[in-house]
Amino acid sequence: MDKKKIYIAGFDVFLTNAQEDLDIKKRLCEDYSFEGLIPFDANVDFTQSNDKIRKDIYEENIKMIQESDIIIANMNNFRHNEVDSGTVFEIGYAVALNKEVFIYSKDNRTVIEKTKEYDSNVYEKEGIFYDQNDLIIEGFGAQFNIMINESAHFIHGEFEDVLKVL
Numbered sequence: 001m002d003k004k005k006i007y008i009a010g011f012d013v014f015l016t017n018a019q020e021d022l023d024i025k026k027r028l029c030e031d032y033s034f035e036g037l038i039p040f041d042a043n044v045d046f047t048q049s050n051d052k053i054r055k056d057i058y059e060e061n062i063k064m065i066q067e068s069d070i071i072i073a074n075m076n077n078f079r080h081n082e083v084d085s086g087t088v089f090e091i092g093y094a095v096a097l098n099k100e101v102f103i104y105s106k107d108n109r110t111v112i113e114k115t116k117e118y119d120s121n122v123y124e125k126e127g128i129f130y131d132q133n134d135l136i137i138e139g140f141g142a143q144f145n146i147m148i149n150e151s152a153h154f155i156h157g158e159f160e161d162v163l164k165v166l
Helices: 018-031 050-067 085-096 111-118 159-165
Strands: 004-009 034-037 070-074 100-105 123-125 128-130 153-156
Touching: 004 018, 004 050, 004 085, 018 034, 018 159, 050 085, 070 085, 070 159, 085 100, 100 159, 153 159
Parallel strands: 004 034, 004 070, 070 100, 100 153
Antiparallel strands: 123 128
8 A cells, every 4th residue: 555645834944954854744644654745856957947846846736735635733933923925825835726735834823922022012802912013813712824734734743743643
């Protein structure tokens, strides 16, 4: 029987040790009897124009998501208190394809709690929280925007913690 394929999504590709980090995740997938797919598996010619490189990376990642059975997405903070927007897109795309999506983060705090860390002007009025721009902060007790939390299984922890529940 073929191993289920897991697309490994996240900002990990931007780490200074990205190849090493993602190779470890691929080996962990093997240890748990899965096949890990990473963006670096893409067949991209980096001698082309930037426009062509971007297009090829996009198309290759889309293809790997389509070929996968499961998506595991790193939802730890990427820049400041925001997650990687490319990862969010990959989650949405996978959900649209009816893939099973798991997200993980070491941070189990709610959106309100995380916003307070970066915005000292958060205030509450009649049970609703607002940020410094007077925009409502989602107050449903979720770790991320409800469109993410409700579309995926949230695991508080690391990549391997997701593999342990599969």
